[in-house]
Amino acid sequence: MKRAILINSLLILLLLPAAASAKTDTLALSVTPPLMNINLSKKQEVATSIRVINNNSRPITVYIEVVDFRDQGDGQIEFLDDEAIKDDPGAKNMYLSRWITLTKSELVLEPFRGEEVPFVISVPEEANPGGHYAALLIGTKPPDEPIEGSSIKISSKISSLILARVAGEINEKGMIREFSPHERLSGGKENAFSVRFENLGNIHLRPQGVIKVYDMFGKAKGGTIEFNANKDFGNVLPGGDREWRDLAWRDDDFFLFNRYKAELSLSFGEETRQTDTMYVYFWAVNWKWLAISISILVAFLLLLLAVVKVYVRQSVKNLQREMGVGRAPFKRTVRKRVAAKTGTVDLRKKK
Numbered sequence: 001m002k003r004a005i006l007i008n009s010l011l012i013l014l015l016l017p018a019a020a021s022a023k024t025d026t027l028a029l030s031v032t033p034p035l036m037n038i039n040l041s042k043k044q045e046v047a048t049s050i051r052v053i054n055n056n057s058r059p060i061t062v063y064i065e066v067v068d069f070r071d072q073g074d075g076q077i078e079f080l081d082d083e084a085i086k087d088d089p090g091a092k093n094m095y096l097s098r099w100i101t102l103t104k105s106e107l108v109l110e111p112f113r114g115e116e117v118p119f120v121i122s123v124p125e126e127a128n129p130g131g132h133y134a135a136l137l138i139g140t141k142p143p144d145e146p147i148e149g150s151s152i153k154i155s156s157k158i159s160s161l162i163l164a165r166v167a168g169e170i171n172e173k174g175m176i177r178e179f180s181p182h183e184r185l186s187g188g189k190e191n192a193f194s195v196r197f198e199n200l201g202n203i204h205l206r207p208q209g210v211i212k213v214y215d216m217f218g219k220a221k222g223g224t225i226e227f228n229a230n231k232d233f234g235n236v237l238p239g240g241d242r243e244w245r246d247l248a249w250r251d252d253d254f255f256l257f258n259r260y261k262a263e264l265s266l267s268f269g270e271e272t273r274q275t276d277t278m279y280v281y282f283w284a285v286n287w288k289w290l291a292i293s294i295s296i297l298v299a300f301l302l303l304l305l306a307v308v309k310v311y312v313r314q315s316v317k318n319l320q321r322e323m324g325v326g327r328a329p330f331k332r333t334v335r336k337r338v339a340a341k342t343g344t345v346d347l348r349k350k351k
Contacts (some may be wrong), residue, residue: 071240129168
């Protein structure tokens with residue numbers, strides 16, 4: 001029956017060292033190295049090995065098998081055994097597992113001891129140039145033991161992954177598919193970014209770079225965010241894409257009210273180093289500072305209004321004093337003074 005092992009891309013595409021150790025059937029095993037990068041040529045033969053370690057207090061028997069793996073898309077990896085690829089006419093030239101010969105497929109490990117597992121990679125003359133990928137799976141159950149269902153979890157085994165690069169017409173091509181902030185309007189000093197990179201070539205790529213953030217005046221803010229800086233892990237397989245999330249950024253400026261530009265610059269490729277760049281904009285506001293600022297502005301405007309009112313009242317009073325208001329109503333006093341200057345008579349007064 002066809003067997004496929006599906007695991008989350010955070011374990012394989014990132015290829016974390018955690019894949020080198022696991023508890024298998026309540027047993028603790030580890031393998032080194034967890035990841036091997038090998039450069040190969042056609043008709044070449046390479047002898048190498050991995051080391052399996054028993055971290056238990058009693059002897060155990062482990063079984064080793066070789067399977068190929070490929071990107072399945074949408075953050076998933078598919079491991080294929082012989083049953084899954086036996087009908088592929090190009091299997092000999094395409095699948096790395098067909099080139100690997102194990103010297104040992106079964107080991108008895110003493111407590112807290114390790115043992116080497118030698119194997120040989122024989123590259124055929126017709127091998128396809130580019131990337132080829134296989135894994136040595138180590139578990140406590142024989143590979144041919146019947147399994148219920150069509151898939152098993154990778155947690156039942158540990159693995160050492162092999163990323164092989166066969167010389168020839170290598171196509172190193174990739175691009176930033178997405179670069180976005182988690183919040184377009186950040187209500188605090190922190191934000192984070194997500195990056196999705198797609199591999200369009202025929203060899204695995206490890207994009208690396210930095211994210212820099214600038215405010216509206218062109219000043220760098222929050223320092224430099226390193227992207228995928230690990231030298232061994234973080235590969236993206238041919239035809240696949242990989243997303244990195246929660247790339248944290250922080251600006252400790254208390255007076256935070258700004259439109260920011262984030263710049264992502266990635267480099268990838270070994271034969272020809274390439275660079276891809278993308279920009280994204282977002283706002284960040286310190287609501288506490290904004291509330292304080294608005295409160296101060298409102299208080300200032302109210303104070304200014306009160307001062308203006310007091311000034312106007314005082315000016316009116318001064319004008320009234322100059323015109324003699326206080327001994328008589330304002331309008332009557334004005335008429336009286338006008339009549340005295342012009343020699344006219346105030347008819348209203350006679351009436």
